[in-house]
Every structure is written in structure tokens, then in C-alpha cells.
Amino acid sequence: MNTPLSTTVVKALLVVSLVLSVLFCVQYIMVTREARTLSGQVANINLVRNTLQALANDCLAYSQTNPAINPILESVGIKPQAGASGGRTANTR
Amino acid sequence: MSEMDLQTGNPPEPADWPEQRALLQRQVFFLLVALLILSGTVTVFLFWQVRHAKRDLAALRPVAAQVIQEFNQRKPDVDAFLARLADYGRTHADFAPIINKYQIRPTTGAPPASATAPAPAAQQRPAAPAPATPQQPASTPPRR
Numbered sequence: 557m558n559t560p561l562s563t564t565v566v567k568a569l570l571v572v573s574l575v576l577s578v579l580f581c582v583q584y585i586m587v588t589r590e591a592r593t594l595s596g597q598v599a600n601i602n603l604v605r606n607t608l609q610a611l612a613n614d615c616l617a618y619s620q621t622n623p624a625i626n627p628i629l630e631s632v633g634i635k636p637q638a639g640a641s642g643g644r645t646a647n648t649r
Numbered sequence: 650m651s652e653m654d655l656q657t658g659n660p661p662e663p664a665d666w667p668e669q670r671a672l673l674q675r676q677v678f679f680l681l682v683a684l685l686i687l688s689g690t691v692t693v694f695l696f697w698q699v700r701h702a703k704r705d706l707a708a709l710r711p712v713a714a715q716v717i718q719e720f721n722q723r724k725p726d727v728d729a730f731l732a733r734l735a736d737y738g739r740t741h742a743d744f745a746p747i748i749n750k751y752q753i754r755p756t757t758g759a760p761p762a763s764a765t766a767p768a769p770a771a772q773q774r775p776a777a778p779a780p781a782t783p784q785q786p787a788s789t790p791p792r793r
Contacts, residue, residue, distance in 0.1 A: 563674075566681045573688040580695035587702040594706075594713040601720045608727065611751050615734070618747060625737055625744070632730045 612634045619625050619635060629635035663669075731753055738748040747753075 563678055563681065566678070566685055570681065570685045570688055573685060573692050577688060577692045577695055580692065580699050584695060584699045584702055587699065587706050591702065591706045591709055594709055598713050598716050601716055604720075607751065611734075611747070611753075614747050614750070618744065622741065622743060624741065628730070628733045628737060631733070632726065 612629075615625060615629055616635060619629055626635060630637050734744075735748065735753050738744040738753065
């Protein structure tokens with residue numbers, strides 16, 4: 557059973573297995589790194605979106621007492637144009 | 650101990666040496682097989698991990714690309730909006746709390762932060778996507 561030939565075959569298989577393990581390991585590291593980078597970028601963008609949403613809401617609240625800001629809000633659609641029917645609310649993202 | 654061994658100085662060869670050598674070879678062989686099984690298991694496990702990770706990445710890539718592209722497209726509009734807010738804040742002191750809360754600073758012509766590495770929201774003012782624009786309702790869930 558443990559002839560020199562079988563030992564050689566087992567050793568060769570072992571080397572192949574180790575090489576494949578290293579290759580898969582490197583591949584896994586690269587793929588997960590890219591996924592992590594993309595996820596981080598999307599998370600940051602969502603964070604910015606949420607912050608801008610909060611800013612829009614604050615600006616809307618501010619515009620209740622200071623209509624001077626209305627042209628700015630209307631220009632980006634946060635607040636419906638004066639006289640426009642069925643305008644959007646500030647809840648925009 | 651034979652006379653020959655005494656002359657050469659070699660230790661005497663035990664009678665069961667061939668047996669012990671065969672036993673040792675067999676043990677080494679079994680250890681090699683065990684190591685091969687272990688290594689194969691690890692290899693298969695890594696293969697599945699890579700496969701799943703690639704699948705996840707393939708699903709994430711188009712979504713992330715779309716979000717980033719959208720962010721970059723709307724960035725100039727948002728920058729302009731924030732610049733206008735900053736200008737407004739300069740002339741209206743009562744707007745200062747909001748300016749300070751979101752750290753909105755007037756753009757000075759410096760290149761805005763790239764969408765690939767957006768700054769944290771608390772520090773980021775003149776760089777933000779859609780939210781201020783009407784095309785994208787807030788009820789839209791974040792696509793991930």
C-alpha cells in the first residue's frame with residue numbers, strides 16, 4: 557500500500573492541494589476586499605443622502621419662518637413652486 | 650557484536666530493523682494521507698468561499714456602480730445648492746445654526762471630494778447627491 561509510487565502520488569496531490577489552497581485564499585482576499593470597498597462607498601453615499609435629507613427638512617422648517625430662503629429650496633425642488641399645483645414635499649432624496 | 654562491527658565502529662544492526670523501518674514508512678504514509686485529506690478539505694472550503702464571495706460581489710457591483718454614478722451625476726447640483734445655502738447664510742444670521750449644524754462652507758473653487766471616497770456626512774457639506782433634488786423620493790429604499 558505504501559509503496560514509493562503511492563507515496564509519491566500522495567505527495568504530489570498534497571502539493572497540488574496546497575497550491576490550490578493558496579490560490580483560493582488570495583482570490584478570496586481580493587474579492588472580499590473589493591466587496592468591502594464597494595459597500596463602504598455605498599454606505600458613505602447613503603450617509604450623505606441622509607444628511608442632506610435632514611438638511612432639506614431643516615431648511616423647510618426654517619422656511620416656515622423665513623420665506624426668503626424659498627427661492628433656493630424651490631430651485632432644487634425641495635419646496636414646490638409657489639402657485640404650482642401638486643408640488644412635491646421636502647421629503648425628497 | 651561481530652568482529653566486523655568492532656573494526657568499523659558501526660553500531661550493530663538490530664534484527665528487527667527492517668520491520669521497524671516498514672512500520673515507520675507506513676506511519677509516514679498514513680500521516681501523508683491524513684494531511685492530504687485535511688488539505689483537501691481546506692481547499693474545498695476555500696473554493697466554496699471564493700464562489701460565494703464572487704457571487705455576492707457580482708450582485709453588489711452593478712448596484713454600487715449605479716449608486717456611485719447617480720451620486721456623481723447629482724453632485725454638481727448639490728454643490729450648487731449648498732453653495733447657495735452658504736451664501737444665504739452669510740446674509741441671514743438666523744440661518745447660522747443650520748449652517749453650523751451641517752458645517753456648510755462656501756465652496757472656494759477647490760475640487761470637491763470624489764464620490765469614490767465621500768467624506769463622512771458630518772464633515773461633508775458641498776458634496777452630496779440626490780437628496781436635495783426632486784427626482785428622487787426619500788421613500789426610495791437604499792439599494793444595496
